[in-house]
Amino acid sequence: MTAHFAFDNSYARLPSSFYARIKPTPVSGPHLIKLNRNLATQLGLDPDELATPAGVEILAGRRVPDGAEPIATAYAGHQFGNFVPQLGDGRAILLGELIDRDGTRRDVQLKGAGRTPFSRGGDGRAALGPVLREYLVSEAMAALGIPTTRALAAVTTGDEVMRATPLPGAVLTRVASSHIRIGSFQFFAARRDVDAVRALADHAITRHYPEAAGAARPYLAFLEGVIARQARLIAQWLLVGFIHGVMNTDNMSIAGETIDYGPCAFMDAYDPATVFSSIDQFGRYAYANQPGIAQWNLTRLAECLLPLLADDQNEAIEQAQEALSAFAERFNDAYLGGLRRKLGLLSERENDLELAQDLLNRMAAGEADFTLTFRRLCDAAAGPEGDAAARSLFADPASYDAWAERWRLRLVEEPQEGSARRASMQRVNPAFIPRNHRVEAVIEAAVEKQDFAPFEELLTVLSKPYEDQAGFASYAEPPARDGRVYRTFCGT
Structure with missing residues (x-):
């Protein structure tokens, strides 16, 4: 018996200009690395069936399940500010849509499933390293409570892909509320196809913003809804030190989820100018630039919708x-x-932002670790005896002391007792993030030694980011200065 998918494929019912029908390219020897059993159950799938050889063939694109309508979706996009009128899914194929146990429609997509009409000369495949990175980081984001695509499974293919050197191939099964991007609207707007823009907007409203359908101006309400979700999402990124790395318009979901994890990373030492992406040579998508870039991207969406807003x-x-x-x-x-x-x-007090910004400025000057500083403040908030661990993170501990004195005066105005304050702060200040040096070590072990034990262990740690995990305390520590990873790479 093979896994049963109760597909209901609404996007495939849109006009044929929205996608290309294409089946995944078979691979030679699929092998399951990891199955997200909890997510499978949430999707109404049987994880035991998915883990069978027949199920793994589906996850690798070697077998197309009943009810699937494989498509590669069309979109355009601004890449580093330059408009490309046709991009599209060059190595991802949408199998179809499921209604999960909460009644939410979810896309099931294979990333690395082979060439499509949008591949632009690429091989359509994914290497093992980027698949493991996306699995780890997307699941970490979900555990942190940040809207994101999810990883259902990762498989090796038995085939090599050529990048700078031959690398083991892999396929990621990705789940999303949808894969509709700002670039999806740009694809049709660039062609002056207003009917297609309207059809896509109607589909997006039905799927993601049903409240907009009843508004006096539905398309304006839709735009306002996307803006609101993106504003909140980018704030959530900054609050955990996340850097997307490639915020092109084709990598921004109108559903308000984090999507397309390529050269992404989390900061270690706080620096608002931090850039990890090897292709972001001028820092366009640096940590502190992300809010401005999001608004710029949303302006491109608004341009697409102008014909729908008013005559x-x-x-x-x-x-x-x-x-x-x-x-x-x-x-x-x-x-x-x-x-x-x-x-x-x-x-709320008038000077709260100044107080927080003062801390961030001192962290930047003192090269204090972003995640660990806020986590150690949880103990410091319970009483001055907790200061030592926090101040030790600063190159000049006296800089922390000067700020902490102001902070304590502000805490006097708060009603919580120390232990309750510590507990509430620990619920929003993670102890564990997918630190870049840890992710790179996982990838190296998998690629060089076919050892997936480090991947499994890191995934376990990241599944409970807000809990103190005594057995994994070392995972909370930042890298030594000579162990920092400063560059991450796209998978293409």
Whole structure:
């Protein structure tokens, strides 16, 4: 018996210009690395059936399950600010959509499934390293409570892919609320196909923003909804030190999920100018630039929607500008609210942002680790005896002392007792993130030695990021200076 997928494929019912029908290219020897059994159950799938040889063949693209309608979706996009009118799924194939146990429609996509009409000369395959990175980081983001695509499974293919050197091939089965991107709208807008833009917007409203359907101006309400979700998402990224690395418009989901984990990473020492991506040579997508880039990308979405907002272009532009102007306030509210919670502040005071920014400035000057500083503040918030661990992270501990004195005066205004404050702060300040040197070590063990035990262990740690895990305490530590990883790479 093979795994049963109860597909209901709404995107494949859209006009044929939205996608290309293409089956995955078979691989020679699929082998299961990891199956996300909890996610499989949530999707209404039988994890035991998925783990059988027949199930693994589905996860590798060697067998197409009943009810699947494999497609590669079309989209365009601004890549590092330069518009490319046709991109599309060059190495990903959408098998279909499932309704999960909560009634949410979810895409099931194979990443690394072979060439498509959008491959632009690429091989359509994925190497093992990027598949493991996306599995680890996307599942870590989910455990952190940040909207994200999910990893259902990772398999090796038995075939090599050529990058700088031959590498073992792999396929990631990715699950998303949808794979509709800002670039999906740009694809049709660039062709002046207003009917297709409208059809895509109607589909997105039905799927992701049903409340917009009943609004006086549905397409404006849709735009406002996307802006609100993206503002909150980017704030969540910054609050955990996450850097996407390639925030092109084709890598921004209109569902408000983190998507397309390529050269992504989490900061170690705090520096707002941090860049990891090997292809981001000018720092366009640096940590601190992400809110501005998100608003720039959303402006491109608004441009696509102008013909739907009003018949008069000036009126449409005015509506779009008003919607876009809300981004900054929504982002700032989400970001400051998150900073308050990270510092143990439940009430609001006028100088809270200045207090938080002062800490960040001192962290940058003192090369303090972002994640560990906030985690150790949880103990410091319970009483001054907890200061020693936090201050030790600063090159000049006296800099921490000067800030902590101000912080304690602010905490006096809060109603919580020390132990309760510590507990509430620990719920928002993770102890464990997928530190880049750990991820690279996992990839090296898998690629060079076919050893997946480090992958399994790191995945276990990351599944409970807010819990102290005594047996894995070393995973909370930042790398030694000579062990830092400064560059990450795309998988193509």
